[in-house]
Amino acid sequence: xxxxxxxxxxxxxxxxxxxxxxxxxxxxxxxxxxxxxxxxxxxxxxxxxxxxxxxxxxxxxxxxxxxxxxxxxxxxxxxxxxxxxxxxxxxxxxxxxxxxxxxxxxxxxxxxxxxxxxxxxxxxxxxxxxx
Numbered sequence: 001x002x003x004x005x006x007x008x009x010x011x012x013x014x015x016x017x018x019x020x021x022x023x024x025x026x027x028x029x030x031x032x033x034x035x036x037x038x039x040x041x042x043x044x045x046x047x048x049x050x051x052x053x054x055x056x057x058x059x060x061x062x063x064x065x066x067x068x069x070x071x072x073x074x075x076x077x078x079x080x081x082x083x084x085x086x087x088x089x090x091x092x093x094x095x096x097x098x099x100x101x102x103x104x105x106x107x108x109x110x111x112x113x114x115x116x117x118x119x120x121x122x123x124x125x126x127x128x129x130x131x
Contacts, residue, residue, distance in 0.1 A: 007033045024110040028064045031103045038099060040074055040092040040107065044084040053081040053112040057095060060106040072097065074107075081112075 008029045040057070044050060055074035059067040075093045076082035082090045099105070 004039070005033065007031060007035070007038075022112055024108055026064065026106050026108045028060065028062070029105045029107060030062075031099050031105060032101060034098075034100045036096070036098050038095050038097060038105075040095075041089060042082070042084060043089040044086060047086050049086055049113075050084040050111065051081060051113045052076075052084060052090075052109060054108075054110040055081075055092070056108045057097070058106050058108075059097075059099075060104050062104055064104075064106055066106055070097075 008031075038057070040055065042052060056071055057074055058071035060070075061067070072095055073080065074095060076090060078093065082092075084090060
């Protein structure tokens with residue numbers, strides 16, 4: 001039986017979330033545990049609401065160049081974007097993607113309204129463990 005395990009977690013600064021609205025930021029993630037699916041988790045530990053309008057994930061090389069035909073739309077309860085309520089966490093729908101140790105993922109995040117407070121904001125990526 002497969003289980004979700006965290007393969008990447010990092011505290012995000014305002015520059016990662018664009019530091020405001022209408023900004024796209026790309027995060028390159030080295031993969032150290034393989035799996036056949038992933039999901040993204042975004043948290044806002046600040047006091048203000050924000051929103052993510054669009055997220056994509058793709059395989060890339062270590063410099064961040066996307067690999068052909070790997071870009072996938074990330075959905076949240078079947079929708080393109082999600083609200084970042086104050087002091088809450090949002091997890092994406094399951095993304096079917098075979099991921100191997102040593103590969104890299106590029107996660108592109110377009111915020112149309114980023115939370116103003118940077119304190120405590122982070123993104124976490126979970127992958128499905130092969131058993």
